[in-house]
Amino acid sequence: GAGVSQSPRYKVAKRGQDVALRCDPISGHVSLFWYQQALGQGPEFLTYFQNEAQLDKSGLPSDRFFAERPEGSVSTLKIQRTQQEDSAVYLCASSLNPGEAYEQYFGPGTRLTVT
C-alpha cells in the first residue's frame, strides 16, 4: 500500500522567504508527527497531531514555525522568514493510533536548503 509521501522532496529558499512543506500520511492513520533532521544527526521532534488537533508543539524551534492538519489527514509545515539555520531535512511520520505511536512510519523527507 501507499506509504507516507512528502512534497516537495527538495526546496531551495532564499533567506527571508516563506516555505510550505506538505505531508500525506498513510490513509486512516490518526497520529501525525513532524521531525527535523540535521546533517549527521537523528531526527528531532517538532510537533504532533491527533486527527486535526495539534496536541504537542513543544519542539517547534521558534514562532516562525507553524503546522496544521485542518481535516485530520494532510498536514502542512510552514516556515516563515527562513533562516540559514533552518536548513535540514523535514520528516513526516504517521501511526495508526495514539496508543501504538511507537510504530511510526516515515516519509522520504523534504530537504530544505536556505541560501
Place this chain on the structure above:
Amino acid sequence: QKEVEQDPGPLSVPEGAIVSLNCTYSNSAFQYFMWYRQYSRKGPELLMYTYSSGNKEDGRFTAQVDKSSKYISLFIRDSQPSDSATYLCAKWSSFGGSRLTFGEGTQLTVNP
C-alpha cells in the same frame, strides 16, 4: 546529557561479519525501544521494536534490551552490502507525548 546516546561510528565491516550496534538511554520511563534503518537521502524505515527487556529476532536481525543497564543493542548476522546504511535507535513512552526520541545514528558500511 542526551536521553539516548549512540556511537556515530562510522563502522566498516567485511561482508558476512556479525555487526553489533549499541545505544544507552537515561530515562527509565520509556517502554518501547525501536531500531530504524535510514539509507542515504531516504526516510527512516522501522526495522523492529521491543517492549521492556529481552530479545526479539527477525531474520538476520536481533534486538536486545537490558533495562537494568539501560542498554539497547541491534545485532546483524551475515551482514550484506545492502545493510550499508545509518542505523538509528529510538525510544517511546505513552507518557512522553507520543514522540520518538532518537540517538544520533551509527553509519554502517558492509564491504563486499
